[in-house]
Amino acid sequence: MLTIRNLRSYYGRMQALKGVSLHVKEGEIVALIGVNGAGKTTLLNSIVGLVSSVTGQILLEDLDITHHSPGQIIRRGVSLVPEGRQLFAPLTVMENLTLGAYHRYRREEKSRIKSDMEAIFERFPILRERQSQVAGTLSGGEQQMLAIGRSLMSRPKLLLLDEPSMGLAPLVAAQIFQIISELHRQGTTILLVEQNTGGVFKVSNRTYVLETGRVVLQGTPEELLHNREVKRAYLGREYKDVRE
């Protein structure tokens, strides 16, 4: 579904990605892990066209979308759930969801959009309860559900999730991961960025480890769990070894 070759992204003169290659096959959940500043968010933002200075190749089902605008990319079926959720806080839940289908309104798809929203409410009953509540007043978990719901409103083939468990209580984070694996079971292809490696290894098919803008490791969750380097850096185990 998604194939990336030698992606380099720049913020001015600062190079954030240094030749990243990765792929996501249809129906997979692929995770990207790495410490702060490794380039995970930059990678997702580059895919959806939010970073303007990129070189390399981003192929979506054999179509090169490297220099497409965010608007074109979302129409191709890629949707980002951004880091920190980025909801429209003063707007209601319903309005936030409606904005998720913004690009579809022109195509007179109103009835389908309505049924899609119904499906979102089925999936997240709490959002139906709070549909006319202002988004800024929701709890963290509810906000994350709304952010995911808003992305789903664009009917994505590929869903990009940027740290969906950030700032959530462990129980709520677990709930979010459950939602992610449910979406996956229903056929959505997912590229997931996370710091919460425990949760990632439970849901993902494959994982890439990013370090200062480069991929240094990749593999199945089992393979990465065998890797003591990953354990030390991301799971906080073997602290004693690190001190030695």
Added chain:
Amino acid sequence: MSMWNPQFEGMAKDELRQLQLERLQATLNRVYRSVAFYRKLFNQVGLIPEEINSLEELSRIPFTSKETLHQSYPYEMFAVPLREVVRLQCTSGTTGEPIVVGYTRNDLVHWTEVSARVLCAGGVTKDDVVQICFDYSLFGGGLGFHYGAELIGASVIPGSNLDPAREVLIARDYRTTALVATPGFGVRFAAAIRKKGLSPADIYLKRGLFTGEPFSDATRREIEEELNIKATDNYGLSEIAWPGVAAECEKKKGLHIFEDELIPEIIDPQTKKPLPLGKKGELVLTTITKEAFPLIRYRTGDITRFDSSPCECGRSLIRMEKAAGRTDEMVTINGVSFFPSQIEHIFSQIRGVEARSCLVIDRRGDQDILKVLVEVSEEVFFDEMKKLQDLKSTVEREIHRDLGISAKVTLAEPESFARKTEGKRVIDKRERAAGGEPY
């Protein structure tokens, strides 16, 4: 006829190339970060790993070789701290210092996987009784096959390196169906069966997987006929994975290289330039999944060629011809390169000539002169002069026809042959004169 891991063994080419690129880049990033040797190597040619944007650009990286590994004995080339290494093995060290090879837990998982693929390609299933006649020691072979066979779920007999006569009894009593050994052992095993007055019908062998030594077609035929089995070849090297670089499937049309674990190249051993597909040259391997002991562009010293035509077995992996010799054995006469084994192959097809021969190379003026000393049996030697003359000219003609070089053939009876050659296959008198090495 099945694959152990169709996802990788039957992977579509473009998917495979993407996977190779990703794994290669991650490997290069890791070795540049963690191995001082590679950092220096890259810096010498002014290259940083992230400049490698395609598989073709791999050729910008300098080679590594056995000498490199000897110099970094024991642990200099490890890419992880020793505490992450769960197994240490070494190569036999026939040529100088031994080489220590480390494996992390993941490396062992991958090694076991490729070993299972080798066995599966040779037809081994969970219903087989597999007898492994390799040394279970530092050198890898025995343990490598053992883990793979267990992963498949076969019943595994760690036969190790017992005497062939004992192995025959084990095979008969335990009802071994698959033999894993060197070709030489296969021949001795067959001889031991005869010696015991048994026939292939008395044992249950169905297949044999052979590796570790050159495996000629003649030896394969001999083993297949004498043991009444299907014999397949496989290839590996202790520095990377043995077993587990390439395996022949039951179609016997070359050895499938596990390209998801390795990137293979063929280079001209003299110019060191990559050769186009189908040309014969030295096999160079880059590991792309190894954690503890990754090797970048490692010169194997083995001569082979690739064939990318589809194989009926369904594997999409490229195939290599069985190794035709070693670069250090290759002989060049007036610009024509060949292997002693090629001459031996010619002899094996001529009646009355023993396969044993010795090449004596000299230089007169600017011309290289090849003399071939051939061992002939005593009966032939004391036969008519004319017959000997005929034989000589037949051999000379065949060599010229096959290799395009003129050779002067001298026939020798066994005793004088042994004296003149001192057990060598090649005597190169040019080296002393020129003071250089063949390469």
